[in-house]
Amino acid sequence: MITRTVSKNPRTTRGDLVNDLQRAGTKVTKATISNTLRRQGLKSCSARRVPLLKPVHVQARLKFAREHLDDPEEDWENVIWSDETKIELFGKNSTCRVWRRKNAELHPKNTIPTVKHGGGNIMLWGCFSAKGPGRLIRVKERMNGAMYREILSENLLPSARALKMKRGWVFQHDNDPKHTARATKEWLRKKHFKVLEWPSQSPDLNPIENLWRELKTTPASRSPVCTPVSKPATCKPRFS
Incomplete structure (x- = not known):
């Protein structure tokens, strides 16, 4: 029972x-x-947080999977994946494990300090392909459609050239309103960029999420939160 x-x-x-x-x-x-x-092999675990998928999202993801099920590996190697992300000084990115005794969980050595609003953060836009990372750009202001198009104008094609993408390469971005705005679609059309049709609510399908994870955890592991240092440490976020 x-x-x-x-x-x-x-x-x-x-x-x-x-x-x-x-x-x-x-x-x-x-x-x-x-x-x-x-x-019976069952244990209590924290439920994973996943995007809310409505029936229309499920059908779109299924359609995407079926359409690309037999795509050769070479096709995926010709895709430039892109996304934006936020990196916080204190927050979800600041994690570390500690060895402690029972009832010592609140000892200062065993805790990670938190502050409101993450204690400072930076917004980044980046892209990459199977051949390596493209440009990584810091977004210093609140991004809108015009700023997004400016970022693409200055960084997308140079990234494709640096990565030596084959002719007919495909650009991927998600369905953020800035990306799907009429002006952005028109700009991409005029530049003759081929865009990969993307199902909504599908961050887990974008491999750049794995790259963001590496980018966030590496600086966090060097943070004074986990490792005391005698002077402020500096680190340059980079893909590795």
């Missing part, structure tokens, strides 16, 4: 199971429930 219940509803708590069994005439403890589920 316990395994069947959590299989149907993974959000069922041990307290819920205790109450259900008690109403059925069986008295058990939460520890017994945990041990029973563990023997």
